[in-house]
Amino acid sequence: MSRPDLNLLVTLDVLLAEGNVARAAQRLRLSPSAMSRALARLREVTGDPLLVRAGRGLVPTPRALELRDEVGQVVAAAEALLRPAKHLDLATLARTFTLRNREGFVDTFGPALLARLTREAPHVKIRFVPKPDKESTPLRDGTVDLETGVIGDTTGPEVRAQALFRDRFIGVVRKGHPLLAGPITPERYVEGSHILVSRGRRERGPADEALALMGLTRTVAVTVASFAEAVTLARHSDLIAQVSDRSTLSLRDDMASFPLPIDLPEFTISMLWHPRMDADPAHRWLRQCFREVCAGKAGDFLPEQC
Template sequence: MSAPDFNLLITLDVLLNEGSVARAAKRLRLSPSAMSRALARLRETTGDPLLVRAGRGLVPTPRALELRERVSQLVQEVEAVLRPAEQPDLMHLERTFTLRTSEGFVENFGAALIALVAAQAPGVCLRFVHKPDKDSTSLRDGTVDLETGVVGKAASPELRTQGLFRDRFIGAVRLGHPLGDDAITLARYAAGSHISVSRRGLQTGQIDEALEPLGLKRRIATIVGGFSMALALARGSDLIASVPERHTANLRTGMHSFELPLSVEEFTVAMLWHPRLDADPVHRWLRGCLREVCGQAANGAL
């Protein structure tokens, strides 16, 4: 059995409303002969003449009258499905979004994002989950709605991404640290005791790669899995934490921050989501909230 031609539903709906092949053809921008052929197909498909001549016009058969309301409703439902999604009523929206971010991102941007969302959509709940790696499975399987981070090679190529802000590494030490007494030279920086930040527990990273051509090497005193832990340790010791500037702006309050005395490449913090949510108006609104919060954040001036 061949698949039904659903375009015939629209043709039938117009024919039953107009009661005229000529008027139906004009409404659908078809020639009268094309509309006559469509009516012939409808008669063959339904097994009923549908419209029969009465004087100079056409009148519907009992079967056509029976179908008229159902066909009209089906056409309206199809049009609603294919119509672009309407803007949601945010004040009455109830929905929970799961965001996969680093702890530092939540600590620096989370409060402002929650406040903005609550002001516009009080029924929306944000669930923040830990980001132990860059695996994209949770975005693909729908357990995570939105993710933030530096887009790496491990990210799935089908994901949508949009940059939120550019960031750079700076140094941070406790107030009263010896590095705060004078100009921070490359030699003084490298000679200190450092905290390495690595989710995988690696001892060296981007900063060490920048020091190597200069013939210098940091002394790594400890390795931690996140920037907030690094800053907590630096705040209570003479250790040096090298952290992203904007990403840690709130966390460095009450500490001495300084520009690194070497060139380290900047990077982009982005948000990532699965294509199936790209056109969802509520998800699009949430992405706008995140862009606004990150755009309004302080520039991280030292």
């Protein structure tokens, strides 16, 4: 079955509003003969004469009267969809955004982000959800509006990404830990018992690979799934945790942090979204809030790169 010509909806709307072929043709900038042909096509498609002669004019049939209000609403809705987006009114914006982040992000950036959103758009609601992997399916299917993290091999090729800030791994121990009594060398570092953060079944991390190049091996006593868990365990023991620096600021307020005595590369934290949200005014505003909040909390701000 062939698809109907949706342009006929506009023609039908004008014909029913004018009740006159000549005036409808003038309004649509068509010739009277072209309008007459369009009316013939409409009669064929709907199976109804729509407009019938009564004296010198035309009157709508009962079917035309049924269609008049309905087709007007359809045309108005279609025109609204094709217009440029209206100016965003943050004071009246009522929308819920779902944000997917790794642990530590909400603790560090959440309060400032919520304060910003509450101040500018008091009717906007935020739903934070965990990020157990780097799959792009939630962005693709629309269950997540925006997420943050490190771009990985499983990130969809169509996903938009913008760098927010650079981060690095650091060491964290409780205050008064024996490791703090002297220079933190690689040799002294591996003498302690360590916490490995791994979301999968990995038994080694980048730190172990870097230590192996130096001929050193550390003892991993505990494996956890999040930085928050690592910090909690280190706070109440002599275990040594390795966590990201800027995304765990608020988690380790009462802890002692130190640069790792091994060479690990920095990494970039980005925000990611699906390209269908590129031009959405509310989403663009949300991305701007993320950029500025992260710049304020993280220090260095990386300019937009989509």
